[in-house]
Amino acid sequence: MIPYFSREDVGSILHYLGKIIKGVGILILIPFFIGVINKEWVPAIDFLFTFLLSIFIGDTLLLIFKEGKEINWRQGMSIVSLCWIIVMFLGAIPLYLSGHYIGYLDASFEAMSALATTGLTLVNDLDHMAYAYNFWRHLMCFIGGQGIILVALTLFVRGGSAFKVYVGEAREEKIMPNIIQTARFIWLVSLTYLVIGTAILFGINLWRNISPGRALFHAICLFMAGWDTAGFAVQSQNVLYYHSPVVELVTAMFFLLGAVNFGVHYAVWTGRPRELLRNYELKIYIVSILITFFLVCTGFIIHFQFPDFISFFREGFYQLISAHTGVGYSNITFHNFAYWPPLAILGIIIAMGLGGSSTSTSGGIKILRMGILLKGIKKEIKVLTSPGATVVVERFHHIRDIVIEDTHIKMAAIIIILYITLYLTGGLIGVFYGYPFLPSLFESVSASANVGLSMGITSPFMPTGLKITYIIQMWIGRLEFLSVFVLFRFLLSLKSPE
Amino acid sequence: MKRTQIFLAVMWSVFSGVAITSQNIKNTAYITPIRALFETPSLYDGKEVIIKGEVIGDIIRDGTDYWINIKDENGFIGVIINSSQKEKIRYTGRYKMKGDIVKVSGVYHLHCPLHLGERDIHAEKFEIIENGYEVQEVMRTDKLIGSVVLGMITIFILLYSHKKSIHRDIYGQQS
Structure with missing residues (x-):
């Protein structure tokens, strides 16, 4: 049983939240300067206001609540889940002030969607949005994809406290012995790919006659939202805006890389490329992509209406890997799903639900958990069919050789059940609001697994209750339950005497 | 008797609806809302349509032709134009900029065979009906x-x- 929270717990939580809010405030200066450089004075003022507000709140919290001893697990988990909510509210302020959202709830939805790297959007008239606001949407994707806590870890959380908040943000693996080194390695990989990806996309944009300034802006934003599997885009048509198979190919390459476990990246970077061939999660991932694509293809066999296979592949496969990696980039509009057969839609829903690798920028159940569950089933079958005294051992290779234990299987099964419950709950709420079941389930899985593909339900005009449902789903889905449950325990304990 | 009357009434309404839609598409004065091209694509696929909307974003080169994106009240679509048509565009919609409002007539494709299955319009007639302008920040x-x-x-x-x-x-x- 988790013990009740004490005054000391509350003090520590609010102290660290103060630090994180200040950190986010400093990051808000980036879109402020973009506004100034582009002579977008109104957005610049909005970001200045939000920056000052963040520093004010952060400093006030730091002034009142002093740094206690090293934080414990329950404090760490509560800090993580609370900080995501607070950063959502802060990040929504400039978006709301931009006038591109019906209300503050819509701006908060957008901020959570960006931070949780979902990509569902409620923006109005995106095509006339200022660079500063648009950049902030994409920067939030990058911050959220890397992990708000990861950003904080690199800046100002030290010692044993670090691992307790790192785990709370849905990352269990330490790639390097030290958690701060792990955080820095994730940043190194991401920033290296940021430079490479931006350079390639910038080159393509320039070659296609887009002016240098806009070419660079589009390239950075497209990369940030792609690498961090968010799926936001600069224009309302998403990737369709570019009308370019080359852009689709390059973005697909980078979001596939983003959906690979950072541990595998580390292995390859440190001269162990054989990990690519041996890694169990990667193998299961490829099999899963093939199976779900088979479902999409089978669905289209009867209703094939493309002029050739390449056209079908371009539409079907891009949507599928966008769904499976949790990106949500799309080279079609949601209207296209109207002629997608139900089996193909089901293939996309399964792909979205499964998600990418663990310790990557993807959301969803995560392939490793499915792999562990499959190994667990295989182990149970072996136990049942072997003589009584036989000891059955199942192992797999994931960075190192791992022997499957019952706790692994139990944890994987619990998280899978929780995700399926979350998917179905959102789907049923959609049905309650009068939407058909399949699109409701599609949208619910897309929100919970932080994908961002839409069949058209998500719009500024959808019911308020559904907007709140999706915000909660995106939040819980991104943090993978545990830290959110601890936060609920914390909130309940505030009402109960210790 | 009553059933026959209902059947005839239903058939009349269906066929008259189709006739009106086909007439509208053929009628050069009829401007198709972009949303309709997405919601009922089979009605327009391979036919000549006229759309009207704001040019947004960038003019993107594709070989010797160019892509522009046109947006009306409820939708957007990519349109392929040639270099002489491109020269007519002065403003494209973005922050502090209202793009030119254009009227385009051309063949609509649900899955264009020339552009790897894209939904597009190949512009045949292209005219600027309202010039874009700069918008001041308030x-x-x-x-x-x-x-x-x-x-x-x-x-x-x-x-x-x-x-x-x-x-x-x-x-x-x-x-």
């Missing part, structure tokens, strides 16, 4: 005043916090 004074007040309070807190930490460094945690 600064709101309440935001400015709010920022100044917040800035002053923040500076006060920062100074107070700094003073307190110096005090703590000199006199220790006890004071």
Whole structure:
């Protein structure tokens, strides 16, 4: 049983939240300067206001609540889940002030969607949005994809406290012995790919006659939202805006890389490329992509209406890997799903639900958990069919050789059940609001697994209750339950005497 | 008798609806809402349509032709234009810029065989019906005043916090 929270717990939580809010405030200066450089004075003022507000709140919290001893697990988990909510509210302020959202709830939805790297959007008239606001949407994707806590870890959380908040943000693996080194390695990989990806996309944009300034802006934003599997885009048509198979190919390459476990990246970077061939999660991932694509293809066999296979592949496969990696980039509009057969839609829903690798920028159940569950089933079958005294051992290779234990299987099964419950709950709420079941389930899985593909339900005009449902789903889905449950325990304990 | 009457009434309404739609598409004066091209694509696929909307974003080169994206009240679509048509465009919609409003007539493709299955229109006639223009930013004074007040309070807190930490460094945690 988790013990009740004490005054000391509350003090520590609010102290660290103060630090994180200040950190986010400093990051808000980036879109402020973009506004100034582009002579977008109104957005610049909005970001200045939000920056000052963040520093004010952060400093006030730091002034009142002093740094206690090293934080414990329950404090760490509560800090993580609370900080995501607070950063959502802060990040929504400039978006709301931009006038591109019906209300503050819509701006908060957008901020959570960006931070949780979902990509569902409620923006109005995106095509006339200022660079500063648009950049902030994409920067939030990058911050959220890397992990708000990861950003904080690199800046100002030290010692044993670090691992307790790192785990709370849905990352269990330490790639390097030290958690701060792990955080820095994730940043190194991401920033290296940021430079490479931006350079390639910038080159393509320039070659296609887009002016240098806009070419660079589009390239950075497209990369940030792609690498961090968010799926936001600069224009309302998403990737369709570019009308370019080359852009689709390059973005697909980078979001596939983003959906690979950072541990595998580390292995390859440190001269162990054989990990690519041996890694169990990667193998299961490829099999899963093939199976779900088979479902999409089978669905289209009867209703094939493309002029050739390449056209079908371009539409079907891009949507599928966008769904499976949790990106949500799309080279079609949601209207296209109207002629997608139900089996193909089901293939996309399964792909979205499964998600990418663990310790990557993807959301969803995560392939490793499915792999562990499959190994667990295989182990149970072996136990049942072997003589009584036989000891059955199942192992797999994931960075190192791992022997499957019952706790692994139990944890994987619990998280899978929780995700399926979350998917179905959102789907049923959609049905309650009068939407058909399949699109409701599609949208619910897309929100919970932080994908961002839409069949058209998500719009500024959808019911308020559904907007709140999706915000909660995106939040819980991104943090993978545990830290959110601890936060609920914390909130309940505030009402109960210790 | 009653069933026959209902059947005839239904058939009449269906066929008259189709006739009106086909007539509208053929009629050169009829402007198709872009949303209709997406919601009922089979009605328009391979046929000549006329759309009207704002040119947004960039003019993107594709070989010797160019892609533009046109947006009306409820939708957007990619249109392929040639270089002489491209020369007519002066403004494209973005922040502080209202794009040219254009009227395009051309063949609509649900899955264009020339462009790897894209939904597009190949422009045959292209005209600017309303020139774009620059839009001035409107600064709101309440935001400015709010920022100044917040800035002053923040500076006060920062100074107070700094003073307190110096005090703590000199006199220790006890004071």
